[in-house]
Amino acid sequence: MTTTIDRKTATEAAEAIRIQDAGKQYENGTLALSNIHLSVHEGEFVSLVGPSGCGKSTLLRIMAGLDQATSGKVQIQSEQASFVFQEANLMPWRTVVANVALPLEISGVSAAERKQRALAALEKVGLTAHADSYPRQLSGGMKMRVSIARALVSEPKLLFMDEPFGALDEMTRHRLHEELLNIWMNSNLTIVFVTHSVFEAVYLSGRVVAMEAHPGTIKQIIPIEESYPRTNAFMTSPQFGEKVREITNTLT
Numbered sequence: 001m002t003t004t005i006d007r008k009t010a011t012e013a014a015e016a017i018r019i020q021d022a023g024k025q026y027e028n029g030t031l032a033l034s035n036i037h038l039s040v041h042e043g044e045f046v047s048l049v050g051p052s053g054c055g056k057s058t059l060l061r062i063m064a065g066l067d068q069a070t071s072g073k074v075q076i077q078s079e080q081a082s083f084v085f086q087e088a089n090l091m092p093w094r095t096v097v098a099n100v101a102l103p104l105e106i107s108g109v110s111a112a113e114r115k116q117r118a119l120a121a122l123e124k125v126g127l128t129a130h131a132d133s134y135p136r137q138l139s140g141g142m143k144m145r146v147s148i149a150r151a152l153v154s155e156p157k158l159l160f161m162d163e164p165f166g167a168l169d170e171m172t173r174h175r176l177h178e179e180l181l182n183i184w185m186n187s188n189l190t191i192v193f194v195t196h197s198v199f200e201a202v203y204l205s206g207r208v209v210a211m212e213a214h215p216g217t218i219k220q221i222i223p224i225e226e227s228y229p230r231t232n233a234f235m236t237s238p239q240f241g242e243k244v245r246e247i248t249n250t251l252t
């Protein structure tokens with residue numbers, strides 16, 4: 001078993017996010033989260049898994065500063081955060097490069113710099129050749145790549161992903177796993193990733209946060225000690241199966 005960690009279990013790195021005893025009660029009375037303690041370190045790749053309704057999206061939104069905890073303490077070190085959702089949400093009347101440039105346009109970056117940075121972001125996701133295409137001309141996987149490029153174009157320190165690959169077929173999904181890990185390994189990004197798939201969480205993450213519902217709490221945090229870059233051999237290894245089993249047992 002490979003136990004060397006080339007990069008980023010990162011517990012010795014600075015904290016990017018620190019959550020202490022946080023809770024979230026929605027206005028209608030639903031207690032979505034309770035007693036959440038979690039630190040995410042700079043450069044980590046952390047996944048949140050758990051049954052529907054356990055508060056994964058709520059916790060992600062709180063970590064991203066898009067929503068507020070109603071109790072406890074949440075400290076986020078950087079405001080440079082981007083979000084990727086399951087739906088690519090591209091503007092159909094804009095070209096790929098114009099979609100990617102949108103966050104820069106909103107923050108007032110000049111047209112020339114916008115184009116140059118959007119093209120650089122498209123290169124990271126292998127879509128340079130499709131810069132002038134329209135979203136309707138792209139497959140689901142390509143649309144997701146555009147969505148990731150749009151998230152990267154503002155050079156965030158934190159990337160929050162809410163089931164980004166949930167609607168994709170398995171082959172496309174796995175290709176995107178490889179691409180996302182490559183992008184992450186060649187950057188200082190901290191990624192927090194929500195998924196329903198324990199396999200996906202184990203393959204991608206340095207730590208997996210297993211949650212349970214009613215109210216949403218963290219049941220266990222499981223480290224995945226496999227080094228990066230991860231290969232297909234990891235996916236078929238006994239260690240992989242063992243981690244999947246451990247997390248699945250935690251969730252049931």
Ligand SMILES: Nc1ncnc2c1ncn2[C@@H]1O[C@H](COP(=O)(O)OP(=O)(O)OP(=O)(O)O)[C@@H](O)[C@H]1O
Nearest residue numbers: 026027028030032051052053054055056057058059
């Ligand atoms: N805006 C809201 N107002 C009231 N209740 C909400 C709101 N958003 C979420 N909830 C409730 O909070 C709980 C946690 O929801 P959340 O979407 O965070 O869970 P989840 O684990 O991401 O679920 P899923 O896997 O189905 O996406 C659920 O009971 C949900 O119904």
